[in-house]
Amino acid sequence: MTKTEWRKRIKQLLISMDENNRRMKSEKIAALLFKTEQWQKSRCIGITVSRNFELDTSLIIKKAWDEGKTVSVPKCYSADKKMEFREMKSHDDLENVYMDLYEPILEKTKLISKDQIDLLIVPGLIFDKKGYRIGYGGGYYDRFLQGYQGSTVSIAFEFQTAEELPHEDFDIPVDKIMTENGNFI
Numbered sequence: 001m002t003k004t005e006w007r008k009r010i011k012q013l014l015i016s017m018d019e020n021n022r023r024m025k026s027e028k029i030a031a032l033l034f035k036t037e038q039w040q041k042s043r044c045i046g047i048t049v050s051r052n053f054e055l056d057t058s059l060i061i062k063k064a065w066d067e068g069k070t071v072s073v074p075k076c077y078s079a080d081k082k083m084e085f086r087e088m089k090s091h092d093d094l095e096n097v098y099m100d101l102y103e104p105i106l107e108k109t110k111l112i113s114k115d116q117i118d119l120l121i122v123p124g125l126i127f128d129k130k131g132y133r134i135g136y137g138g139g140y141y142d143r144f145l146q147g148y149q150g151s152t153v154s155i156a157f158e159f160q161t162a163e164e165l166p167h168e169d170f171d172i173p174v175d176k177i178m179t180e181n182g183n184f185i
């Protein structure tokens with residue numbers, strides 16, 4: 001299957017997931033993430049604000065705040081496909097930019113530089129055993145990961161994993177992938 005075919009297939013599976021199932025598995029995955037060394041050591045995380053059909057990251061954001069971690073979330077610039085992370089201190093720092101997609105409001109949030117982030121939770125639609133991922137196709141994370149030095153962990157439902165996926169020269173694999181069943185890699 002091509003990247004495009006994988007995206008279509010997995011997006012369909014995410015959309016058709018039962019709400020209870022999504023919530024329960026999201027909680028399980030969050031609990032497993034909190035036990036990792038990467039989480040426990042981190043002081044500043046980069047994480048996406050999940051959309052309705054995705055693995056729910058809101059519990060992770062809350063937990064990070066509770067533990068006094070700095071939470072930063074992406075602001076994307078479609079013109080040059082660049083992305084930056086900005087500090088999120090509350091939901092009021094976000095604005096709805098498209099459908100159910102939320103991003104930080106520039107005037108309310110401060111820029112967090114790439115070297116301040118020590119744990120980046122890298123999103124994706126599907127992941128393989130080598131850490132390669134297929135995202136939504138913007139190349140935003142591949143660009144951002146160039147020169148990023150901190151840890152990378154991805155979280156996903158088990159059906160978002162595959163043995164081997166197509167990848168290109170610019171694709172950068174993640175260090176660790178966790179699902180509701182534990183460590184995938």
Ligand SMILES: Nc1ncnc2c1ncn2[C@@H]1O[C@H](COP(=O)(O)OP(=O)(O)OP(=O)(O)O)[C@@H](O)[C@H]1O
Pocket residue numbers: 003123124133134135136137138139140141142143146170171
């Ligand atoms: N480091 C880079 N510099 C310039 N262009 C890049 C870079 N990485 C990826 N791209 C471009 O981005 C496009 C999308 O890449 P890809 O199909 O791997 O997206 P993706 O990994 O699914 O997206 P994302 O990183 O946003 O999750 C590619 O066609 C490629 O040309």
Ligand SMILES: [Mg+2]
Pocket residue numbers: 133134135139142170171172
């Ligand atoms: Mg890629």
